[in-house]
Amino acid sequence: MLPRKDAVIIGLGWTGAILAQQLTDAGLNVVAIERGPYRDTSTDFNVAYMQDELRYAVRKDLFLQPNVEAMTMRNNASQTAMPMRDYGSFLPGHGVGGAGVHWNGHTWRFWDSDFSIKTHLTQRYGAAKLKGLMLQDWGVTWNEIEHSFDAFEYLCGISGKAGNVQGQMQAGGNPFESSRSRQYPNPPMKMSYAPTLFAQTMAGMGYHPFPTPSANLSQAYVNPLGIRMGQCTFCGFCERFACGNYSKASPQTTILPVLMKKPNFEARTECEVLKINLTPDGKHARSVTYLDANGVEFEQPGDIVAICAYGLMNVRLMMLSKIGTQYDPATGTGTVGRNYCYQTSSAARMFFEGKHFNPFIGAGTLGQSMDDFNGDAFDHSKLDFVGGAGLNCVVSNGRPIGNRPTVPGSPRWGAKWKQATVDGYNNSMGFSAQGSSYPVRENYLDLDPTYSDRHGRPLLRVTFDFPDNDIAMSHYISDQLERLTKPFNAKHAAVSRIQKGWNAVPYQSTHNTGGAVMGADPKTSAVNKYLQSWDVPNVFVVGASAFAHNAGLNPTGTVGALAYWAAQAITTQYVKNPGALVHA
């Protein structure tokens, strides 16, 4: 039993680092317990070898490995879930910085209509439109949380062009975003050819392209903590890699230099939390049990426990610790594991002749986007679905192993394949549709009855398939992609189409959401609007686990905002009067 701390934070990625920073600023004594190793830029993300595609992109050196924690997967409850042997469809982070180390840096805000999605869609289309979907309001409103988005964007130095500043529409920005209090801290990145062509073509069709909001910095920056960042060099080794140039926002580049020096903060790395220990009545968390790097077990007591791991791990840790009630799809009761969502994606790729797209000039968020087909930006009244997709023309990389686009129908090997990759490399560009994922009764998370981890704890079981609503949405978007490729006059254009039967093997997206969703009703949400457990009020569960649905927008901006939002609730309300912040 170790000396008590004011707050024990589980996981030192984006959310853990933000909470630690805010809580220590408020004078609390904080320890962060992190399963993976300590990693810092110049020592672990060395620019002299960071561009090792085989090591980092193919062998996934920075990611969570299944021997540390695996999951089981199935498409529906009639199947037996099987453990994955390699992470494929999504790639959780590992170590200090978490997924904030290896992300691309797309930094979106969910919309006001997301936070009140059920109210909004019901008002516009009537309740019948949402039949079969478990869409629900998030319990927090846009006006409450806007400043938390602002805090995260200024922490990161996001480079972009606002579309709506305090209700005033801004030319060149995203007209569909919700009103923001001020501009982005940095101007947009300089664009390369493909996004420029995309934006010109879309604008010519009457749509509203704008620079993708980017955590790859357009210029050197000093953030509000006094931490300095460099300018992105368009190296093209961003997602799956860590940034060696201090130019991609991560906990390492924006928070840790200040946080790690604080006398009231301690990080314990290579320490794996096994469970959160509750008092016998199950209503208060006493402590956290963890194993250190040598396998020695410790018990760390704390007044506040903040679960800040990857969203799926947050949910599993709640289940293992018996915080809240397991969701049961048969009865619809219970909240932990409920409203698991993913992302519903498709893409267009076009092949030209005589072009020089130079994809090696790349960055995780070097691109142009448009939201004309996202969320409820377009009228769904004559459509058989709700939701939509953000369209993104992002040139993240031209890496030699993974980036080998070929015209469909080309040979898959041999000299002709090689020639096709030569032709395709500089002559092709694409854009993708990142579609929303809405909750249904059958998609959920629970503990696997058969398979367990190296400590004997049951694995998380993911039961998921693309709901009919989302398939209909995605096919509509694919139709749009086909139409949108026409004016490019490409020699070949190929558009992908999603199918029923989610496959966990090929990489799709690491945007897993839900399972411990926030809301106003303890019957349908695991945490209240402040990310506080309804059942164990000294536990806060922070991350994409709190998303009540997933939008057609990358989640990290909203994850960062929720972290600031929860931290504010803890420092301004909870510490003054510990207990439930919302009474149901």
Place this chain on the structure above:
Amino acid sequence: MRKLLFAAALAALSTPALAAPTDAGKYQVALGDCEGCHGKNLAGGVVLTTPFGKMVTPNITPDKETGIGNYTAEDFRQAMKNGIAPGNKLLYPAMPYPSYARMSDADVAALWAYMRTVKPVKKSINVNQLKFPFNLRFMMRGWNMLFFAPAPYANNPAKSAAWNRGAYLVSGAGHCGACHTPKNAFGADKATALTGAALQGWFAPDLTSDQGAGLGSWSAADIVEYLQTGRNNRSTATGPMAEAVENSTSKMNDADLKAIAVYLKDLPASRGNGGGATGIEAQMKSGAVLYDISCAACHDRNGKGSLIFPALAGNPNVRQVRAETIVRMVLAGGKGAATPKAPTGPGMPSFAWRLNDSQVADILTYVRNNWGNRAPAVSPETVGRIRSALRSGS
């Protein structure tokens, strides 16, 4: 009597009394960078590598058995200013008593008052691990006779109060010369004070107003910013200087930093680094290509650096007569100073794996002779020697 007069004359130079009596002494800890050698808790144990062997810094907390808990104020003053510990034990000048000898008795007394309040730590240290015959302490008697003339700082009436305060800090508590002044074969200061010196695998730069290797092109404000934050638009403190900034200069008040700048700006120019290299066309050509590939992304194609990365154009570390620091930075990397005003502490990664000796030599010769820099070429042999030393950990 004579001593009293000195004390009176020095009163004006001494650090003004701060809020609490021990605050003045704590400030002396910062001025003297005691933590740099004796550790954050002053319990010692830091290994110092000298040409004469290894020394491990002693425990100077008030622990009676393993620290200096049995010292009297006079014992402490004798150790600080004369290099003599109780029992007539002669200190080695790794403890910079030749510099501290210039401190005022008032400042030493303030320091002592603070040292009494430090938390005692029980920790025995085997200090003297020097090679024979240097491990024989009595030999220091001869060294002191030859090289040590204890004298308090003497005010120079021809100079301003700020200049005198700067000189007092630089030559006294700050002991800048311990690193920046060249040493003779016996480890004693040469007369060419603060003209730059190699030690412990680094090269402490020339601090004189020489335009090439020194601080001639720096403004006083540049110096203040560097000492206070660990960086400016010319350079970033790294290695031992990063420690000196973090433990010492970043904690100095504005007036003292300005005084140091006034004094350094007035130092007569050294003989410089011997100017640029000739016959280096091949190295320059190769270095330009390698620089663009491996260095320009951070340091800029024109060597200007950025808000976070140090400039190389005009960076004193690049322009020294010898290249220990920059070779080391390329091979082993390093971490910049992190201070409250500039908390980032950006790191330079190691390029040892990626660049061979010739490539490092070419890049550094290019950097040392570009964008207004002029300094001797770096040979592959020099790089190889430093690479071997880094590998063997010496």
